[in-house]
Amino acid sequence: MSRLMxxxxxxxxxxxxxxPNELVYVLLGIxxxxxxxxxxxxxxxxxxxxxxxxxxxGVYVLLAIGxxxxxxxxxxxxxxxxxxFAIGAYTYAFVASDHTEFTPxxxxxxIPFWIALLVGMFAAAGAGAVLGAPTLRLRxxxxxxxxxxxxxxxxxxxxxxxxxxxxxNGISALDTPTLPVWLNGPWSGDSLQLVQNFKIIDPLAYYxxxxxxVAICIVLVSNLRRSRLGRAWMAVREDEVAAAAMGxxxxxxxxxAFSIGAAFSGFAGTFYGAKLSLVSPENFGFTVSITILIMxxxxxxxxxxxxxxxxxxxxxxxxNVLPGLPNMAADFANSIGAPGLNTPSGEYPGLSGExxxxxxxxxxxxxxxxxxxxxxxxxxxxxxxxxxxxxxxEDTVIEDLNAETT
Amino acid sequence: MTVEAxxxxxxxxxxxxxxFGGLVAVDDVTFDVKRGEIFALIGxxxxxxTTLFNGITGIFPPTxxxxxFDGREITGAKPHQVASFGIARTFQNIRLFEYMSSLxxxxxxxxxxxxxxxxxxxxxxxAEHREEQRVTERAIExxxxxxxxxxxxxxxxxxxxxxxxxxxxARALATNPSLLLLDExxxxxxxxxxxxxxxxxxxxxxxxxxxxxxxxxxKVVMGVSRRIVVLDHGEKIAEGTPDEVRxxxxxxxxYLGTQH
Numbered sequence: 001m002s003r004l005m006x007x008x009x010x011x012x013x014x015x016x017x018x019x020p021n022e023l024v025y026v027l028l029g030i031x032x033x034x035x036x037x038x039x040x041x042x043x044x045x046x047x048x049x050x051x052x053x054x055x056x057x058g059v060y061v062l063l064a065i066g067x068x069x070x071x072x073x074x075x076x077x078x079x080x081x082x083x084x085f086a087i088g089a090y091t092y093a094f095v096a097s098d099h100t101e102f103t104p105x106x107x108x109x110x111i112p113f114w115i116a117l118l119v120g121m122f123a124a125a126g127a128g129a130v131l132g133a134p135t136l137r138l139r140x141x142x143x144x145x146x147x148x149x150x151x152x153x154x155x156x157x158x159x160x161x162x163x164x165x166x167x168x169n170g171i172s173a174l175d176t177p178t179l180p181v182w183l184n185g186p187w188s189g190d191s192l193q194l195v196q197n198f199k200i201i202d203p204l205a206y207y208x209x210x211x212x213x214v215a216i217c218i219v220l221v222s223n224l225r226r227s228r229l230g231r232a233w234m235a236v237r238e239d240e241v242a243a244a245a246m247g248x249x250x251x252x253x254x255x256x257a258f259s260i261g262a263a264f265s266g267f268a269g270t271f272y273g274a275k276l277s278l279v280s281p282e283n284f285g286f287t288v289s290i291t292i293l294i295m296x297x298x299x300x301x302x303x304x305x306x307x308x309x310x311x312x313x314x315x316x317x318x319x320n321v322l323p324g325l326p327n328m329a330a331d332f333a334n335s336i337g338a339p340g341l342n343t344p345s346g347e348y349p350g351l352s353g354e355x356x357x358x359x360x361x362x363x364x365x366x367x368x369x370x371x372x373x374x375x376x377x378x379x380x381x382x383x384x385x386x387x388x389x390x391x392x393x394e395d396t397v398i399e400d401l402n403a404e405t406t
Numbered sequence: 407m408t409v410e411a412x413x414x415x416x417x418x419x420x421x422x423x424x425x426f427g428g429l430v431a432v433d434d435v436t437f438d439v440k441r442g443e444i445f446a447l448i449g450x451x452x453x454x455x456t457t458l459f460n461g462i463t464g465i466f467p468p469t470x471x472x473x474x475f476d477g478r479e480i481t482g483a484k485p486h487q488v489a490s491f492g493i494a495r496t497f498q499n500i501r502l503f504e505y506m507s508s509l510x511x512x513x514x515x516x517x518x519x520x521x522x523x524x525x526x527x528x529x530x531x532x533a534e535h536r537e538e539q540r541v542t543e544r545a546i547e548x549x550x551x552x553x554x555x556x557x558x559x560x561x562x563x564x565x566x567x568x569x570x571x572x573x574x575x576a577r578a579l580a581t582n583p584s585l586l587l588l589d590e591x592x593x594x595x596x597x598x599x600x601x602x603x604x605x606x607x608x609x610x611x612x613x614x615x616x617x618x619x620x621x622x623x624x625k626v627v628m629g630v631s632r633r634i635v636v637l638d639h640g641e642k643i644a645e646g647t648p649d650e651v652r653x654x655x656x657x658x659x660x661y662l663g664t665q666h
Binding site: 242243386 | 485489503513517537580581
């Protein structure tokens with residue numbers, strides 16, 4: 001407790017404009033605690049949907065934290081990150097539903113959720129290693145293309161291997177996760193009591209579990225960043241040749257970054273599948289990969305709190321602001337006394353219809369504007385801020401080694 | 407000549423050849439670097455000096471011949487393996503990790519001497535914590551050794567030029583090498599800085615590390631090294647003490663051109 005106080009005090013004492021990270025963590029922590037209460041108060045007890053959405057946002061936070069290891073720490077551009085997300089989700093579908101009874105295995109498998117989380121994680125990490133081993137020798141753009149291809153292949157495999165995955169229909173009725181013990185209380189409409197083998201259906205339970213998982217992941221990834229491996233990633237990102245000459249096995253550490261990133265994705269995928277109780281190949285397309293990448297870049301590549309804020313904001317914009325825009329626009333037209341704008345005529349579908357058509361244009365504009373105003377991301381790492389301030393650093397390319405200038 | 411220097415060579419370059427397509431950059435070069443000496447490789451522009459360094463450190467493996475380090479053949483070994491065998495290097499055009507602090511640059515140098523595994527890093531085990539502490543202390547020692555401890559927390563790119571060269575040496579020493587390759591360590595230095603550099607090189611050799619350097623500045627080369635090999639157009643044209651090399655007819659020709 002005193003440590004917490006000390007950290008809060010030190011947060012107040014130093015200038016948050018220089019290093020806002022601690023402040024952001026404190027605010028996020030408070031926000032995570034207050035959010036469910038605030039929502040229940042604000043919606044008079046019918047906020048389940050919002051809390052459930054917040055738990056879904058947590059899946060994206062996990063994904064962004066994981067992709068940040070690959071892109072932000074090790075500097076590898078991964079455009080097929082959703083593939084590992086799909087592998088995690090499908091792994092859960094295979095090991096925790098009746099589905100395998102209808103595949104050539106003819107035997108249903110039901111592994112408890114908590115073990116399945118680990119299985120999904122390792123399946124994705126394994127896939128990451130298998131993809132990474134032959135491709136991480138490639139540099140920059142080439143790696144991006146290979147991962148892009150991988151991201152396209154995986155969902156297509158799940159769609160077309162009908163015997164195993166039931167194709168476009170996806171796999172449904174996945175097991176509901178259970179907790180050994182859970183505390184029931186007024187928040188779930190029950191009397192205060194401990195229950196055993198609690199089936200997690202309540203959105204609040206999902207939310208609480210999500211917050212705990214995210215917190216654990218933040219601690220683990222922060223540890224990685226400040227370790228031997230974290231330094232090696234940074235060094236590889238800056239100058240691979242120099243890093244190798246200093247004894248860093250560059251292919252090895254890149255492979256680790258790739259697999260760890262994939263593990264996060266698989267972990268998030270398992271959670272996602274379990275919460276939705278359904279997996280379908282349509283949920284893991286290119287747009288998912290790109291959305292996660294946007295979260296990382298816009299939040300502040302390489303900086304964990306930045307990436308979290310980025311993912312929450314982008315999630316909010318995509319899943320709350322954009323779907324609400326058409327109605328907002330229609331209301332706005334009415335309120336300024338121009339209801340005529342809402343009347344469809346000929347090609348014109350009315351203001352809300354028009355906004356509906358244009359909403360991804362608006363999303364694009366928001367992204368472009370943010371990146372123009374804050375190219376380093378919302379809450380950048382110190383390195384990244386410095387890099388952009390001093391201009392993009394002159395890439396020391398490998399050709400330099402051939403040139404004997406003196 | 408000291409007793410140490412008479413022992414078996416620490417590095418043997420044995421008929422090493424390096425081609426880039428049709429260009430022969432290093433042509434059948436053979437020489438030994440003896441343990442505990444300061445050895446210099448000189449030659450005009452494009453003579454193949456840096457190419458030879460790249461061959462030794464595994465960045466561009468030679469196309470022919472053998473490189474033997476400490477009695478073990480290392481031809482074709484990967485750069486990180488070469489580093490872990492005990493060969494460290496600096497670069498002609500400084501290649502620091504610009505957006506890492508001096509401290510982190512030197513800590514990174516100790517990477518291949520550290521034991522923390524993924525598990526240790528993830529969970530900050532006590533062993534990992536102790537290792538990090540040890541590595542940090544050693545890094546500060548090395549920064550003091552090369553004389554740039556006041557820049558400990560500065561980003562490498564913000565260091566003055568001379569300090570950047572020193573930081574590169576500190577980072578190389580952090581790999582705990584028995585052979586240190588310096589690629590033009592005095593390039594761009596003032597005469598005062600050159601004198602200081604020679605002092606630093608002597609301090610390094612006093613620690614039992616063999617120094618093998620490429621250098622252009624004759625004052626530095628003659629002042630610091632016991633033996634010199636001269637390359638020209640990829641071929642070895644002379645080998646000997648500074649005095650012998652200075653009087654060698656082919657060396658004079660290579661540097662000044664033939665007089666007719």
